[in-house]
Amino acid sequence: MAGNSLISTIQYVAGTRPSFLLSEIVQYLDAPMPVDEIYRAIAPELPRLGLMATRREGDVEIKKIPPAQPLFPGNGERERTSIFLEKRELPPVLATAIEEYITKKVGKPWDDPVTVERLRKAITAQKDDYWKPLHQRSLRYTKGYSVLGYLAYHFPVYFMQTEHLLLRLFEEGFLKKSMTILDVGTGPGVVPLAIADFFSRLDGGKASVYAIEQSEEHIEAFLYLRDAFVPRGGPVSVKPPKKADIRDPLPAGLPERFDLIVFSNVLGELADRSGDPRAGIVGRFAERLARDGAILVVEPADEVNSTRMRTLAAGLEPAGLTVHAPCPLFRGTACKAPRCWSFATAPAIRPTRLMGTLARCDESYRYINTDIKYSYAVLQRAAVRRDGFRLLSPAKFLQLSKLHLHEGKRVNTIVAKMSGELGDAKTHLFKVCDGTAKAPVYAVLPAFHKTAENEALLSAGYGSVLELLGVLVRHNKAHDAWNLLVNRNTEVRGPDRHGE
Numbered sequence: 214m215a216g217n218s219l220i221s222t223i224q225y226v227a228g229t230r231p232s233f234l235l236s237e238i239v240q241y242l243d244a245p246m247p248v249d250e251i252y253r254a255i256a257p258e259l260p261r262l263g264l265m266a267t268r269r270e271g272d273v274e275i276k277k278i279p280p281a282q283p284l285f286p287g288n289g290e291r292e293r294t295s296i297f298l299e300k301r302e303l304p305p306v307l308a309t310a311i312e313e314y315i316t317k318k319v320g321k322p323w324d325d326p327v328t329v330e331r332l333r334k335a336i337t338a339q340k341d342d343y344w345k346p347l348h349q350r351s352l353r354y355t356k357g358y359s360v361l362g363y364l365a366y367h368f369p370v371y372f373m374q375t376e377h378l379l380l381r382l383f384e385e386g387f388l389k390k391s392m393t394i395l396d397v398g399t400g401p402g403v404v405p406l407a408i409a410d411f412f413s414r415l416d417g418g419k420a421s422v423y424a425i426e427q428s429e430e431h432i433e434a435f436l437y438l439r440d441a442f443v444p445r446g447g448p449v450s451v452k453p454p455k456k457a458d459i460r461d462p463l464p465a466g467l468p469e470r471f472d473l474i475v476f477s478n479v480l481g482e483l484a485d486r487s488g489d490p491r492a493g494i495v496g497r498f499a500e501r502l503a504r505d506g507a508i509l510v511v512e513p514a515d516e517v518n519s520t521r522m523r524t525l526a527a528g529l530e531p532a533g534l535t536v537h538a539p540c541p542l543f544r545g546t547a548c549k550a551p552r553c554w555s556f557a558t559a560p561a562i563r564p565t566r567l568m569g570t571l572a573r574c575d576e577s578y579r580y581i582n583t584d585i586k587y588s589y590a591v592l593q594r595a596a597v598r599r600d601g602f603r604l605l606s607p608a609k610f611l612q613l614s615k616l617h618l619h620e621g622k623r624v625n626t627i628v629a630k631m632s633g634e635l636g637d638a639k640t641h642l643f644k645v646c647d648g649t650a651k652a653p654v655y656a657v658l659p660a661f662h663k664t665a666e667n668e669a670l671l672s673a674g675y676g677s678v679l680e681l682l683g684v685l686v687r688h689n690k691a692h693d694a695w696n697l698l699v700n701r702n703t704e705v706r707g708p709d710r711h712g713e
Contacts (some may be wrong), residue, residue, distance in 0.1 A: 293698065
C-alpha cells in the first residue's frame with residue numbers, strides 16, 4: 214500500500230483541479246521520486262480514491278473517474294419486466310437446463326424414482342440443518358446431491374427473488390448504463406443468471422458479472438447453466454467464477470472496482486463459535502467498491518437471519534458504509550436497527566415441473582418452495598436521502614424516538630412501512646420506522662376500523678413513506694415495543710413531497 218503522505222498528497226491535488234500530471238506533484242513530496250515509482254505506489258489505491266490514470270509521453274495523467282450514467286426505467290422496460298414477473302415462473306429454458314444438468318450428473322433421467330428419492334433426502338437434510346442453532350449449522354451445499362437438491366428446491370425462488378430485487382435497484386437509481394458486478398459466494402450462479410435475464414429486458418445497459426465460489430461442484434453447475442441460458446454477445450457477460458473462500462483475501466484477476474457487490478444468502482451461514490466474521494468480510498470487499506457503487510446484502514426473512522442482517526448493516530458505519538435502502542433517511546439519521554425484523558414479500562412463484570415431481574408423495578409440502586420473503590439492505594459510501602424526499606417541516610411530525618413522551622395520546626408522525634403483513638385478517642400489523650426509534654414500532658389497524666382514509670397503510674409497498682395522522686400511542690410492555698393504533702378517524706397518506 215502506498216504511504217499515507219503520498220496518498221494524502223494525491224488526494225489534495227485531485228481536490229484542487231480536474232486533472233494533473235504525476236510529475237507536477239514531485240514538488241509536494243518530502244523526497245523526490247521518479248514518476249514510474251510514484252505510479253506503481255499509488256495505482257492500487259486509485260479506484261478507491263475515485264481516480265484513474267492515463268500514460269502521457271513519459272508521464273502519467275491523473276483525473277477523476279467520471280460517474281457512470283444511471284439507468285432509469287422507461288415505460289417499455291417497466292411493461293416487459295411486469296409481464297415477466299406476473300408469470301411468476303422460472304424461465305423455461307433455465308428450468309429445463311436444471312433438469313438436464315441433474316440427468317447429466319447422476320447418469321439417470323432427472324425424474325427416475327431413485328433420483329427423485331435422493332433429491333428428497335437431500336432437501337430434507339438441508340431444511341433440518343437450517344433450523345439448528347446458528348453455530349451448529351453445516352449449510353454448505355457443496356457436493357453431490359446437496360448441490361442438486363439446492364437446484365431443485367432453492368434455486369427457482371432465489372432466482373425470482375433476485376429479479377424482484379433488481380427491479381427495486383432499477384427503480385431507485387442504483388443501476389447504471391455500464392456496470393461491473395461481483396457476486397460473493399455465488400453458489401450455482403443464481404444472481405449472475407438473474408442479472409443476465411433482467412438486463413435482457415432493458416433498452417440500454419450492459420454489465421460484466423464476476424463471481425467467487427469455493428465449491429467445485431457449484432462452479433460446475435454454474436458454468437453448465439450459464440452456457441445453457443446466457444446468450445453469447447448479449448448485454449451481460451458472465452465470467453467463470455473465481456475459486457476461493459470469501460473469508461480469504463480476494464483472488465487475483467478481479468477488477469479493481471465494482472459498481473455493485475452482492476452478498477445473497479451467504480453471510481448468514483458464516484457464524485461459528487470463534488466469532489462473527491461478517492463485518493470484516495463486507496468491509497474488505499468494500500475496498501473494491503466504486504465511489505458511487507452499492508453493496509446489496511440479502512438474507513432470509515426469518516427473525517434470526519433478518520435481525521442479524523440488520524444489525525450487521527447498521528454496524529458497518531465505521532467502515533464508511535451507510536444503509537440507503539430500504540431504511541428511511543428522511544430525518545437525516547442512519548437507523549441503528551433496534552431488534553429490527555423487517556422483510557419484503559412478493560407473489561409466490563409457480564412450482565417448477567421438478568418441484569411438482571418431488572411433491573408427488575405423502576408429505577408434498579416438504580418439497581414445494583414458492584414463497585418469496587427476504588430481508589435486504591443496500592449500502593453506499595455517502596449518506597443521501599432516498600428518492601430525493603426531504604422532510605422540510607420535521608416539527609409537524611413526532612419522531613418515533615419520542616413516543617414515550619406521548620403514551621396514550623394521539624399524534625401525527627411520518628414513517629416508512631418496513632414489513633409485509635405481520636398480523637391476520639382481524640388485526641393488520643406492520644413494522645414502521647423513521648430512523649430514530651430506540652425500540653421496535655408497529656402500526657396496528659383492526660379490520661373493523663378500515664376506511665378509505667386509512668387504507669393506504671394496507672396498500673402501500675414495502676419501504677413506502679407514509680404520514681400517519683391521529684394515531685394513538687400505546688406501549689407493549691411485554692415486548693418492549695410501541696404500537697401506533699390506527700382507527701376509523703386516522704388518516705394515512707403518502708407524504709407531501711415538499712414536506713409542508
